[in-house]
Amino acid sequence: MVRRLVIGAAGQLGIELVLQMQAEFGPNSVDISDIRVPDNEAVLRSKFLHLDATDEGALSRILEEGKYDEVYHLAAMLSATGEKKPLAAWDLNMQSLLNILEAAKEGWINRVFWPSSIAVFGPGTPKNKVPQSALLDPTTVYGISKQAGEFWCRYYHEKYGVDVRSVRYPGLIGHRSLPGGGTTDYAVEIYHYAAKDEAYTCFLRADQVLPMMFMDDAVRGTLELMNAPKEKITIRTSYNLGAMSFSPTEIGESIRQHKPQFELNYAPDQRQTIAESWPCSIDDSSAQIDWGWKPQIMLDDMSEIMMKAMAKENETLKS
Numbered sequence: 378m379v380r381r382l383v384i385g386a387a388g389q390l391g392i393e394l395v396l397q398m399q400a401e402f403g404p405n406s407v408d409i410s411d412i413r414v415p416d417n418e419a420v421l422r423s424k425f426l427h428l429d430a431t432d433e434g435a436l437s438r439i440l441e442e443g444k445y446d447e448v449y450h451l452a453a454m455l456s457a458t459g460e461k462k463p464l465a466a467w468d469l470n471m472q473s474l475l476n477i478l479e480a481a482k483e484g485w486i487n488r489v490f491w492p493s494s495i496a497v498f499g500p501g502t503p504k505n506k507v508p509q510s511a512l513l514d515p516t517t518v519y520g521i522s523k524q525a526g527e528f529w530c531r532y533y534h535e536k537y538g539v540d541v542r543s544v545r546y547p548g549l550i551g552h553r554s555l556p557g558g559g560t561t562d563y564a565v566e567i568y569h570y571a572a573k574d575e576a577y578t579c580f581l582r583a584d585q586v587l588p589m590m591f592m593d594d595a596v597r598g599t600l601e602l603m604n605a606p607k608e609k610i611t612i613r614t615s616y617n618l619g620a621m622s623f624s625p626t627e628i629g630e631s632i633r634q635h636k637p638q639f640e641l642n643y644a645p646d647q648r649q650t651i652a653e654s655w656p657c658s659i660d661d662s663s664a665q666i667d668w669g670w671k672p673q674i675m676l677d678d679m680s681e682i683m684m685k686a687m688a689k690e691n692e693t694l695k696s
């Protein structure tokens with residue numbers, strides 16, 4: 378059995394990835410770790426290990442004991458929170474990655490997954506269909522840490538043969554967990570408000586188009602990348618990964634197919650400046666060619682799934 382460790386398992390992506398691993402491979406196929414206990418009972422069917430990923434000693438002990446084949450290192454401070462605590466964001470995002478890469482170099486782990494982000498792009502990057510090899514031009518600390526991290530990953534692969542794999546996620550939208558501290562968080566929050574028949578005030582401009590992805594696609598893509606034969610992986614920085622692009626106005630219209638009275642207002646804040654530095658759409662042909670990436674869920678299908686899931690959750694809360 379492949380032994381997996383997910384670091385950052387209490388986060389938006391962590392919870393969803395662990396749930397999928399449990400469903401596909403069983404709760405014992407994955408151990409989970411975070412600095413806080415995940416707020417999700419099902420996730421806790423897997424063994425929980427308290428870990429501050431910047432603590433090299435604590436990480437070594439966990440890896441030594443767990444004998445993991447794969448580590449999914451998801452712990453990070455995202456774009457909006459990172460701007461409030463730049464040095465803390467750099468420290469967490471970089472130190473934790475270097476700790477994992479060192480452990481992999483020493484042979485404690487066979488394969489590493491580490492996520493990058495559209496935050497590596499910036500004003501000097503084309504806005505539409507950003508090519509894989511586009512200029513990286515990050516304007517946030519989060520983006521700078523992802524850019525540097527990408528090149529550290531390639532360095533450890535080329536120098537030491539570390540099998541580290543990565544994708545540049547767009548904004549991720551799912552109903553089983555909440556995002557925290559990102560610029561794309563509005564696209565999750567909006568469904569929670571709509572489902573409760575409450576008006577939502579969006580912190581981005583009405584016409585701000587960003588690349589986005591439904592969580593199930595993101596999780597499937599991640600596991601497909603990790604299962605791909607080594608020789609298929611030609612990019613050791615991080616793969617562009619695309620699915621759909623929309624603006625707050627467009628997601629509002631999609632939601633109104635289910636909630637015709639849904640009221641959407643706008644009060645752009647500092648996150649708007651981050652959003653407008655990012656591209657609108659992504660060219661992910663390298664991921665398609667190398668390991669068969671293909672997104673399945675687009676905006677209206679996603680709205681249907683999200684609204685149904687939220688309605689169910691609200692019912693359970695009432696009963």
Ligand code: SER
Pocket residue numbers: 455456457493494495496519546547548549558559560561562
């Ligand atoms: N969703 C992230 C953020 O908004 C981007 O990777 O920070």
